Amino acid sequence: MTTHTSTHGKTDSVTFNSDERASLQLVHSGNRVHAKTGIRPQVNSTDHFRLMEWEVTPGRTIAVLSPTSSSSDSSAIEEWVRWMEQLAARDELKALIFTCHGGRFLFSSSHLQGEWREFFESGLELMERMNKPLIAAVDGMVSGIGCAVALCTHAVVASESAQFILPAGTGVIQRLVRIAHLQKGTDGLVQAINWLCSNRAMTAREAEETGWIDQCCEGEALPLAVAWAKAAATAGQGPLAEAFVRRRAWRNDWERPRPFVLPDRKEWERITAGTSDQDTRPKEILSLIQTGYEQGFSAGLDHERKWWAAQTQRLEVDQFSHGSHTVRSLTQEEEEQWIREGQLLPPDSPFYPGISPVPSWQYRTTDPVTVIPVRRPGPREVLVYVLARGANFSGLVVETGRVVREEKAIHAGDAVVVIPSGLQETEGRFVTVGAEQVFPKPSNLSFAEAADLLPWMTAHRITRHRAGGRVWIDGLEESAALACFTLVQHDEGKVTVMTSSDRERRMTEEWKAEALDQRHLRYRGVFTKIPADSSAWRRWEEMGKKVIEDFQRRNRGELADWSATFYGERTFGRAYQLLKDGGLLVVAGAREGEQLTFIGKRGESSPSTLLEQPGESVVLFYGMGQRGDEVMDPFGWRVIQVAERRQDHLVIVTQSEAQKRWLQGRLGEHVAGIISIEECAASWPGEFDWPPSVPYLPNPSEQKKDWLLTRQLFERRTIRPLRTVIGECIRTMHNPEGYADVVVDRADHDALGISLHLVKPKTGRVVFGENMAGKRYSFYASTMMESERRIVTPSATIVGCGLPEPEDVQRVLEWIENGVFRKERRFVMAETEHRGRVTTALGDLLTVDQLYEAWSSRC
Known part of the structure; x- marks a missing residue:
């Protein structure tokens, strides 16, 4: 594969030969300045990485390397090593920044087979030999072999919300303890060993105390890293330039053998706190550190490499797409010990925020046999103890981040509603979320009811474009579709529903809405995706006239003012066909990978x-x-x-x-x-x-x-x-x-x-x-739904629904507090209750006081 960027006849290219062994050929086309927009970086993208480079002074450039995919497979490793080979040879490149994308820093995998582990380690050696300053800018999660990359840079800056999960392998042990020892002395050494043995996440502030992070900042880390890189590239000054000189001197000195004094009894207790007597990991890690000190850094790396290869055969690690969790299976003895020591909270136990200690581990929701760490909140995050799960979830605030505390809007012990946001780790009873996702629970809702508000927020987002009028909805099986249906009915809109079951038919009759039964023989073969063969387009369009006639018969000869489609490619084309001139179609749902198709209408726009x-x-x-x-x-x-x-x-x-x-x-x-x-x-x-x-x-x-x-x-x-x-x-x-x-x-x-x-x-x-009449158009549903892009045609507009925004949430919560839509909400909850809401035994309680009283009565 080859990717190119072309500008005025000059070309930047990244070339891969046929056996996928990446050989990157970069031809720098020079920096350009545009009067209206400022500096334009030169950008090169491959399957897994993007390099943005720009000139800071004539002949001197800095660059940012970030991941573009969530993959940590062999092809990503190979691309990264080739990038290191080529960038190391670039004389005009004076500083290189490694950063996150989508909350992930470069790699997350901890498992590398022999050949790829050696290949990856060759990339680390290239970094350490590179004659230019390297800096890591961390705004998300650093885990797996990504930690090894960050440790090989000369400086690390991180936002306060950054998290570090340290796998003891791929040189992490040798590098971390050396840096911590030199930066913070014995305290730093002991703290580093403690983190390596604890197998839990390290916050950015804790990493700064260890000496690994050079500076922890309140905002995003990348602007600070760019400022340091510019200073180093232009004048050879600043924190990065100083760190570059310091780390290179340290790296040369690490090869000299020297004695290593094991920690005394008090320090040993600090290191082994939280580990069982049968856990040999602390002793093994100390042995590796001692080897590195007494036989030299390279010997320590070799021993660590062999130890890690053996460890991966018995470590049970589960990698998630967004960040990384360590998943552990406990023996009965370990489980009982962890509960006694307060590291693990028994299932359905009372938890009093601010009084009960926060455990370090928790049972997984999907697999209660195993446990995962409890992640403490960053500055703008909130830790919630979940009491009920449904479309969203509800619970009690356990702990808030520094910025949230200063704003004084959310406090420990508050009853809250939490709205999920995209890819998010929500397993376990203790869930850490962004403060913008947390809202006060309405006092007139139980915790169980508060966990089923997301469909209403989605319905509000759908109907914000058009409220009443004549509306087409292609089914009521989805809870969001049912909520949308009742909202439009409440606003005195005229709804026509495509039903496909007796239950849907009954609901439309109960609410005095119109229905077209998809099961009727009249509609056989009507609700389908449009064929790619152009010779079939006219017949497909003609078959839809049955639906148009039946809709108009129920709507005084009019077509739909707007429509909402929840069921993807089978019904999308007809939903568009039913729109009147100037109508709106909201894409509210579809299965992954579905291709939505429609036939264009007559009309032109200037x-x-x-x-x-x-x-x-x-x-x-x-x-x-x-x-x-x-x-x-x-x-x-x-x-x-x-x-x-x-x-x-x-x-x-x-x-x-x-x-x-x-x-x-x-x-x-x-x-x-x-x-x-x-x-x-x-x-x-x-x-x-x-x-x-x-x-x-x-x-x-x-x-x-x-x-x-x-x-x-x-x-x-x-x-x-x-x-x-x-x-x-x-x-x-x-x-x-x-x-x-x-x-x-x-x-x-x-x-x-x-x-x-x-x-x-x-x-x-x-x-x-x-004029688009008679022609077929197609796109993937995923490019419209959450992204909320728009398609504007001369006769109609198509929009994606998107995830609920804070204003959608606030509006629905106001409705509930004021008793609006009470009948509609109870109807929707009754019709969707069978769909598997997961709550605690106390989920039907309304207030925190009732919850505390119930917990006290059980003690």
Whole structure:
């Protein structure tokens, strides 16, 4: 695979040969400064990493290396080592920053097989020999072999919310104790050994006390790391430059053998606190440290490497996609001892925040036989003792972070509702979440009822676009769909529901709503995804007239003002077909990997109505659907003229090289960039695809490997190359991902599934101005739902629902406190109660006082 970034004829490339042994070839194309947006870094992306580099003084650059995927497999290790080889040889690169992406620092895996462990360790050696300052900027979780990378840098800065889980292997033992000993003396040494033996997470403040972290900051760590790197690169001064000199001197000195004095009895007790008498780990770690001191650093590394290989055969470690937890299975004797010592809280035990000590470990929710650590909150986080779990969960605040305490909005002992947010570790009874996810529990709701509020918040988010009117909902099996249905009914909207069961039919009748029964023979073969074969499109559209006629019969001849679809590709096309001119379709649900399709409607929009705010970054597809020698695209040319008047940051993607050359002769430097599909195909021979629409994905539940392969190929061979070349034209420090504000798509080619990958989440939109009637368009549901991108056509708009925002939560909580929607809420809870809400025996209590009284009566 090869990824390229092209700018005005100059090329940066990262090349991989056929056997996937990465050989990175970087050709620096020089830094550029743009009058409106400031410095534009040069960006190179591979499958697993992204390098952003910019000049700080002439001939001197600094760079940031961050992960772009959550993988820690062999291909990621190989890419990283090749990056180290190439960056070490770059004379103009004067400082390198390693940082997080999506809350993860480089790698999370702790398991490396022999060949890959040796390959990874060769990368660590390259880092230590690199003749340029290296700094780690940590804003999330550092775990597994990522700790080894951070320990090989010359300095580490971290935000207060950062967490470190130290695996004793891959050189972690030898490096950590040496750094801690030299920075903090015997106290640092003992504290480092203690953390290596404890097998629990270290906070950023604790890591700073150990001497590993050079500075812990309240905000994000990356700006501080950039400032240190600039000072080191420009003048050889500042904390990073000093750390660079210091660590290189230390590393040379570590090879000299010297005596190692084992800690005395008091220090030994500090180290072994919390471990059982049968635990041999502390003695083994001390033996490895002694070997490293008395035989030299390299000998210590070799012994640690062999010890870690043996350890991985018996360690039970479970890696999670977001961060990492150590999962342990306890014997009955260990479990009883941990409970006696207060390290583990027995199931369903009373817990009084502020009085009861917080245990170090807790039982897993999914597997109560094993235990996981309790993670203490960062500055802007809250630790909650969960009492009820449903769509969300509720419980008591146990502990708050420093910033939360200063704001005095949330206190220990408060009864709260917690709204999950994306990928999050929510196992166990003690859950650490961001303060923005925690809200006071309404006093008139039990803890169990408060754990089923998420569907209402989702329904509010759906209906915020349109409240009443004529509405189509494609089923009521989902709790959010049922909540949305009752909200619209309360607002006196006219709802028509596609039912598929007697239960749904009964609910629509009870609420005096209209229903179209999908099981009726009249609708056989009607609710399907639109075939890719263009010869079948007209028949599919004709079959939908049955649904249109029945809907209009129930709605005085009118079509839907808006519709909400929860069930994906089978019903999406009909939901769009039922919209009136100017209607809205909200994508509220779909299964992973589903391809949503629809047939366009009649209508046209002028280019001036497509572009909203002046100065936006705009991508225009030009000449799509025309012959390659047809250089004049009337509609595309009108868009160009409007974008020029508005001073938009315009990137044009042409179908052919002839169209590109024709535009270059007329536009010159007035646009940010002109790219042709033919040029992309020539730049990545055999590795770039321009498909007629997004590829069909197999069912992930039945063909997971085929689904992954198809999705990866589409992203690797179409999305990533195109985003690379477009991003190079519009990427800035404020827009490092290189997303566009708007993509002007074309009616004659189904590039919609590609265009959605090019625009910004939340605010980005794909717009059409030409007549789309009779043509099929397709995209993946995942690019719309939570990202809330928009598709704006001349006749209708499609939006993603997105996760509930604080204002959605606050509005629903206000409703409940004021007794609004009481009937609707009880109806929805009654209809969804059978779906497996998980609560404690005391989940039906309303207040904290009632809870404490119930706990006291059990003692």
